[in-house]
Amino acid sequence: MCGACGVLNNAPDWVDRVGNPDGIGHSENLTRGAERQRRVGLVNLLLRPTRMKLFDLGNTLSLQGPTGRVEIVEGLAHVWAAADRLSPNLVDPLDIEQLEIIEST
Amino acid sequence: MTMPAVQDDPRIPVSVLTGFLGSGKTTLLRRLLTEPGMDRTAVLINEFGEIGLDHLLVKSVLDGAVVLQNGCICCTLKTDLLEGIAGILESRYAGTFPDFDRIVVETTGLADPAPIAQTLLIDPMLRNQVRLANIVTTVDGMLGADQLGTHEESLRQAAVADRLVITKTDMIQSDRAETLAAALSRLNPTARIFDVNSAHFDANALLTAGVTDPATKLAEVRHWLANTEPDDAHGQSHHSHGDHVHLGGNHSADIQSFSLRVEEEIDWTAFGIWLTVLLHRHGTKILRVKGLLRVPDAAGPIVLHGVQHVIHPPVHLDEWPDDDHASRIVFIVQGIDPALLRRSLMAYLRASTA
Numbered sequence: 001m002c003g004a005c006g007v008l009n010n011a012p013d014w015v016d017r018v019g020n021p022d023g024i025g026h027s028e029n030l031t032r033g034a035e036r037q038r039r040v041g042l043v044n045l046l047l048r049p050t051r052m053k054l055f056d057l058g059n060t061l062s063l064q065g066p067t068g069r070v071e072i073v074e075g076l077a078h079v080w081a082a083a084d085r086l087s088p089n090l091v092d093p094l095d096i097e098q099l100e101i102i103e104s105t
Numbered sequence: 106m107t108m109p110a111v112q113d114d115p116r117i118p119v120s121v122l123t124g125f126l127g128s129g130k131t132t133l134l135r136r137l138l139t140e141p142g143m144d145r146t147a148v149l150i151n152e153f154g155e156i157g158l159d160h161l162l163v164k165s166v167l168d169g170a171v172v173l174q175n176g177c178i179c180c181t182l183k184t185d186l187l188e189g190i191a192g193i194l195e196s197r198y199a200g201t202f203p204d205f206d207r208i209v210v211e212t213t214g215l216a217d218p219a220p221i222a223q224t225l226l227i228d229p230m231l232r233n234q235v236r237l238a239n240i241v242t243t244v245d246g247m248l249g250a251d252q253l254g255t256h257e258e259s260l261r262q263a264a265v266a267d268r269l270v271i272t273k274t275d276m277i278q279s280d281r282a283e284t285l286a287a288a289l290s291r292l293n294p295t296a297r298i299f300d301v302n303s304a305h306f307d308a309n310a311l312l313t314a315g316v317t318d319p320a321t322k323l324a325e326v327r328h329w330l331a332n333t334e335p336d337d338a339h340g341q342s343h344h345s346h347g348d349h350v351h352l353g354g355n356h357s358a359d360i361q362s363f364s365l366r367v368e369e370e371i372d373w374t375a376f377g378i379w380l381t382v383l384l385h386r387h388g389t390k391i392l393r394v395k396g397l398l399r400v401p402d403a404a405g406p407i408v409l410h411g412v413q414h415v416i417h418p419p420v421h422l423d424e425w426p427d428d429d430h431a432s433r434i435v436f437i438v439q440g441i442d443p444a445l446l447r448r449s450l451m452a453y454l455r456a457s458t459a
Contacts, residue, residue, distance in 0.1 A: 014377065014416045014417070014418055014419060015373070015374060015377030015378065015381065022418035022419075023418075023419070024373055024400060024403050024407050024419050024421065025402070025403060025404060025421075026402055027402040030402070035374070038374060039374060039378065042374060042375050042378045042457055043378055045453065045456050045457060046378070046379070046382055046453070076378065076381050080381070080382055080385040080386075081385070090386065091382055091386065092386050092387075093379060093382055093383050093386065093449045093453065094383070094386070094387065094441070094442075094445050094446065094449055096445075099445075099448065099449055099452055102452050102453060102456050103452045103455075103456070105456040105459055
């Protein structure tokens with residue numbers, strides 16, 4: 001776990017805009033913290049149908065499962081793997097029921 | 106032939122040469138290595154069986170060859186490939202291995218090339234020193250149609266390719282080769298198709314000129330788009346369905362390619378998170394994704410491409426390849442409903458702006 005930055009990955013990921021030399025770049029106004037918070041919100045859009053939630057704790061991130069159990073996660077890929085462990089209801093963007101909940105957002 | 110240098114990427118390009126058993130991989134490799142400008146090529150060969158015949162063939166052309174000894178590359182590649190590439194890089198730095206400008210990894214005929222791409226793109230040591238160039242797949246001109254229809258390995262190798270090379274075309278009628286090329290184009294519309302016996306056969310375009318090469322990336326994207334324009338009112342086209350390509354057998358039935366068109370600007374972070382979870386859940390069924398995206402706050406269009414679970418670092422284009430500035434994303438999938446995938450993407454992009 002990278003506790004230093006708390007970004008949803010401790011190494012640059014192709015999605016990263018801030019601080020990623022291989023990324024697509026970003027506007028001057030976008031800070032690392034703002035990018036992290038937005039990512040957490042976007043991840044939660046996908047987690048919501050399975051009653052899970054990702055929390056930004058400043059320099060760490062935690063994923064809460066539907067029963068209240070919590071895992072610390074260190075990157076975007078780890079979010080989905082942790083979600084698989086926390087809930088038998090797997091996050092699936094092609095699941096019709098989950099999709100309908102997202103569509104109703 | 107002069108191999109154009111990558112202008113702003115010092116990493117060594119690694120091409121993956123794959124293709125079904127007997128489809129002519131080693132024959133093609135042997136020929137490529139005799140082309141002018143190809144002499145500074147290191148070759149990693151996956152040996153399958155007790156006799157390293159392939160190794161001997163290539164060794165006779167090029168001394169700088171290392172054979173991966175542990176059988177099928179599908180299950181052993183991660184350590185073998187890592188050690189193989191790391192070994193020749195270290196030996197080169199130590200001066201005990203000839204200097205080289207590119208690496209070719211030849212797989213076995215039964216290999217799935219996707220884990221190779223994954224190894225090259227994810228390993229922290231390798232990804233700083235090498236970059237994945239093209240996946241080149243040989244297809245037997247005589248037997249290819251049957252193999253594609255009856256062997257899933259063959260079909261997946263063709264579906265993930267950046268370059269498809271039809272071999273043995275000197276042994277078949279030209280219309281048969283054209284029919285096979287048309288079927289391959291429908292299966293994998295973004296791949297460039299080569300006839301190994303054509304007078305215009307271009308080894309450079311085969312191995313290294315691609316979307317990661319600044320000198321050729323614009324032309325490469327133009328080729329993707331030329332074959333994958335959406336053609337219906339829903340911004341979605343189905344360019345190939347396995348049972349339309351007449352490859353025979355059952356394996357082709359659920360592999361298809363389609364392109365999605367999105368007129369609005371695409372939020373990069375939202376798209377990335379959606380694609381990440383899609384690949385986490387369905388990566389083995391998403392054989393390839395290639396896209397040109399219009400992203401806010403980005404200087405020019407962004408090229409996205411990936412193989413199964415793995416997405417390459419995005420590539421910037423300085424200009425649009427044509428007058429159409431909509432985002433276009435091509436998927437080659439196995440057993441996934443294109444309409445459902447589009448619905449999912451659009452729902453998530455809309456929700457992300459709510």
